[in-house]
Amino acid sequence: MDELLKNLRVSVNENLYLKDPESSELGKKIIRNGIILIDEIGFEDFTFRKLGGVIKSNESSIYRYFENKHNFLVYITSWFWGWKEFQLLLATNSIKDGRNKLNKAIEVLALPVKEDIRFKHIDEVALNNIIINESSKSYLTKKVDEDNDQGYFMAFKRLAERVSEMIKEVDSGYKFPYSLATTIINGSLNQHFVSKHFPTITDCKDGIAPTVFYKNMIANLLKADHE
Amino acid sequence: MDELLKNLRVSVNENLYLKDPESSELGKKIIRNGIILIDEIGFEDFTFRKLGGVIKSNESSIYRYFENKHNFLVYITSWFWGWKEFQLLLATNSIKDGRNKLNKAIEVLALPVKEDIRFKHIDEVALNNIIINESSKSYLTKKVDEDNDQGYFMAFKRLAERVSEMIKEVDSGYKFPYSLATTIINGSLNQHFVSKHFPTITDCKDGIAPTVFYKNMIANLLKADHE
């Protein structure tokens, strides 16, 4: 399998870039340092000029790859969800029991992210911070529907689809497989944020991650089909 | 009671404004039209200059009331949650049974908003759209902790507190009253958004609001205390 993973690539919707950033050293530098910079200064203050400063390239070079900073955010967000989907499959495909599978999925989605050495040009921990703090800005936009038509959010939707399928596998009679799936995916981002910044209104202190919350949730919401 | 509500005011943290917008006609105009404008063009494109254009006042006059557009967003968000809390109390205080109470609370929080004639300077429907589309930007910021120290998010936190208390009232043994409360409050915003823009990954179509989803959730998650 290691062999299989050698040429591993998380594929991202082609409309999101003008030139594939994975196709050149400069492109990878843009990704790597862009992620770190957004994590550091926040998406609002992030500009191609500043990124250009960091990588010692003129900002115009970055425009060769991405139309604007918004698309850059959608790109890395998309990469993240593609990566998560990949992890999800890897972690669950050997599990037979639906409930165990779903529990595993929750872990993949809600546990703090660890560095993935397979992708050297990406600091997954920094990226995860961005997903928590900035990713919603990629769709909370007047252009959502337009962007959606371009397929910008396919990675996220495919992931939600996968999770909802796992939910249906456990309880085909459950009425809200999609709502529950997005609750787990987006909700866990929110839980991470709240536990970090609004400690008075969270239960996820002392190292108890949202995982436990969601596992308890599915344990009670979903009835096993054979029951 | 109508009499009692005559002098009704939703109070907002004083740090959020330089001059109380409810204290003058201009102030109310700013609120009213600011909400409508943000709803129309989105928070990114919203500027005090444009708002000034709409209300035929110089932008500098708006700066007398709010330090910047970010604080304006926090203000109206804060007003919204204060208003929601008020509705919550009004709708639930006569209900004895904890479970009914919580169900009512879910309706207040997750049902589409209706115009509230008691507050003439606020278009609650437009405001609700803003809450769905923009409010997260009020805290997804590098300055969250600083803002939080100033008490900018108290309204939201108080509401979450209230809901978590209702949850505890139903099932004092439940481990995640806060996480569940924020899941209901924030999650329902997200459900509204998803059902509007990503119809392929939602169950809330055909007029079925997130309410049903959350009612089903608490019905299964919380065990009655006396059981």
Next chain:
Amino acid sequence: MDELLKNLRVSVNENLYLKDPESSELGKKIIRNGIILIDEIGFEDFTFRKLGGVIKSNESSIYRYFENKHNFLVYITSWFWGWKEFQLLLATNSIKDGRNKLNKAIEVLALPVKEDIRFKHIDEVALNNIIINESSKSYLTKKVDEDNDQGYFMAFKRLAERVSEMIKEVDSGYKFPYSLATTIINGSLNQHFVSKHFPTITDCKDGIAPTVFYKNMIANLLKADHE
């Protein structure tokens, strides 16, 4: 003499104010706090709004007294030179010998300023800092000639006149009594500044004030008349 000084007032050209600031409590507050504020934040950043904030008065009230901040600077500068002239007379009028007189004058002009308890609404030390750091901005202006015609700089010119007279008293044949007078007055401000901020190009370190420099200067430049 103390009796004589009871109703002491340094008079300032009437064109410099709209309403005499010494005629009301508010006026004195403006002077007192204006001086302190300029000393603190510098003349560039000083505004009537900020001053209004400090004295808890609306900025428009300050406009009752002074047309603009520039005139305020000219006013306090003018007060300073009037005050210096008064000190000069007081300190020298009993001295008979011209050379001693001039030496005394140099001390009055070049020695660090001390608080003068006779003028309660003025912090002379802060004012002296302003004279060193900001006063030249009162005349280095495109409007100098216009302002000069209004008599804005009379106090300074009268002082220069007095000193030049003392110089002539010592050596009526000296060719540059005026140039020497302004050299002493303005030069000593410059010496103070340089010794504070550019220590590498000064001789006035270790507590040696510019006084010594100027005393040495007149000792060598001026020949006694009777010689």
Next chain:
Amino acid sequence: MDELLKNLRVSVNENLYLKDPESSELGKKIIRNGIILIDEIGFEDFTFRKLGGVIKSNESSIYRYFENKHNFLVYITSWFWGWKEFQLLLATNSIKDGRNKLNKAIEVLALPVKEDIRFKHIDEVALNNIIINESSKSYLTKKVDEDNDQGYFMAFKRLAERVSEMIKEVDSGYKFPYSLATTIINGSLNQHFVSKHFPTITDCKDGIAPTVFYKNMIANLLKADHE
């Protein structure tokens, strides 16, 4: 020697600009017209926008070269003193006698400036007016010490150093070589200003420049070493 001067450049501290204005046509245009504009309207009213208007470039282009108008002032001031130092060396290096040397130096520093055809992008006469009227504003600032640490005033300090050395050469026993040097340099600016705007308190009328005043001063203050 003319050959030698072909590639002449007055070097200015690198921290003062973002991009070397001498490295491009636009940069030189900025310098040339900036000087003329400040001379015309004064530094207070001078803005990059207005300068942009004059050179038919957007102000943002000017920001590529200078961080702000303050740094622009420091730059041209610095250029001026660098140029003066260069003239000083050129004019004095062949003179053997210390006193003659110093007298020559005074002429370079205190005589009215003449156009220097070697620097086509600079109107030295306009620049000299700026030095007289505005240059003190480059250091009379709350940020002096910070700016000084950045080396913004090195050109001036180096010049003062040179002059003080000449003074010491004439009279190594003289106690105030630095104070005298800055008195000559800064004082002569002041004398020019006073003679132009406050004619009642000057001796430098009728074409008699401050030169005579300072030559007389050193003649009397400094004792020849061998005496």
Next chain:
DNA sequence: GATGAATGAGCGTTCATTCAT
């Protein structure tokens, strides 16, 4: 293909001031 230079447009902000009370 990558870069450097230049720019138009507009944002957020503040200032100095006026008007009405």
Next chain:
DNA sequence: AATGAATGAACGCTCATTCAT
């Protein structure tokens, strides 16, 4: 006489982008 509210105009600056090389 003092104040509070409101404003017009401009500043300083940066962003996102294009063009020429």
